[in-house]
Amino acid sequence: MQGNLQDTSVVDLVQQNCQAFATARITLWDKERKAFIFIDAGQVSHAMIGDHQGEVAFFKILEWTSGEFLLEPGVKSPFQSIYRKWSSLIHGGPVHEESDEYLEEIEPSPADEATPRARLEKDIDFVRQLTSIQGVVGSLVVAEDGTVLAHTMEDSGEKDGAIAVFVGGAAVEYGEALSIGSFEHGVVTIGKRSMLVLAWEEYFVGLLFEEDTSPRSVVAQASDLLARFK
Numbered sequence: 495m496q497g498n499l500q501d502t503s504v505v506d507l508v509q510q511n512c513q514a515f516a517t518a519r520i521t522l523w524d525k526e527r528k529a530f531i532f533i534d535a536g537q538v539s540h541a542m543i544g545d546h547q548g549e550v551a552f553f554k555i556l557e558w559t560s561g562e563f564l565l566e567p568g569v570k571s572p573f574q575s576i577y578r579k580w581s582s583l584i585h586g587g588p589v590h591e592e593s594d595e596y597l598e599e600i601e602p603s604p605a606d607e608a609t610p611r612a613r614l615e616k617d618i619d620f621v622r623q624l625t626s627i628q629g630v631v632g633s634l635v636v637a638e639d640g641t642v643l644a645h646t647m648e649d650s651g652e653k654d655g656a657i658a659v660f661v662g663g664a665a666v667e668y669g670e671a672l673s674i675g676s677f678e679h680g681v682v683t684i685g686k687r688s689m690l691v692l693a694w695e696e697y698f699v700g701l702l703f704e705e706d707t708s709p710r711s712v713v714a715q716a717s718d719l720l721a722r723f724k
Contacts, residue, residue: 499559508520508584509584512537512538512580517567517569520565522562523561524560529554540571540572540575548575577622629703630707630712631702632646633702634658638659640655643697654702658691658699661680665680666693679691
């Protein structure tokens with residue numbers, strides 16, 4: 495399918511293909527530029543324009559109002575550089591600091607920069623590294639009040655965050671009440687889903703893992719990553 499961006503906007507192209515759970519490559523060009531957006535199974539997975547890729551490239555491409563496009567169904571992305579759900583990209587806009595031109599400059603205080611939330615926002619690859627542990631299919635960091643700070647879950651992460659807080663919080667109280675030590679980690683299985691919950695500073699980390707994965711191996715690798723992130 496080939497067309498003109500004056501007839502079909504970039505947003506419409508992305509939204510239509512994501513809502514159809516399509517896999518496709520969208521090539522866009524004009525006299526001076528060429529860009530690519532990849533959609534895998536209904537999610538934006540990669541974008542490139544010039545020297546930029548990922549979300550920076552995606553939001554630059556969204557600004558195009560003229561030019562031509564070619565939609566190629568079934569063409570998969572060579573790799574993944576975008577991890578947010580398509581609806582969050584379209585309706586939520588840029589959220590990462592990798593693109594200063596899209597964000598208002600705010601001078602953070604030293605205290606703010608030291609919090610896990612601030613560090614997670616600056617190092618978004620950290621949660622992706624947790625998900626890259628062999629056998630792990632999703633990860634999140636959640637505050638004690640249930641606020642999900644960062645995640646790679648398929649949905650908003652709120653349900654899994656609630657599970658992590660419930661399990662972790664109950665284990666912490668149980669350990670303190672019986673004076674048997676501090677909670678470090680535990681595994682909860684609900685149906686076919688298994689989650690490893692780890693205590694980290696004043697937060698909990700939840701890692702969804704596949705059925706044949708060794709929790710002990712995941713704990714070792716995750717603990718190493720968490721220690722290096724402090």
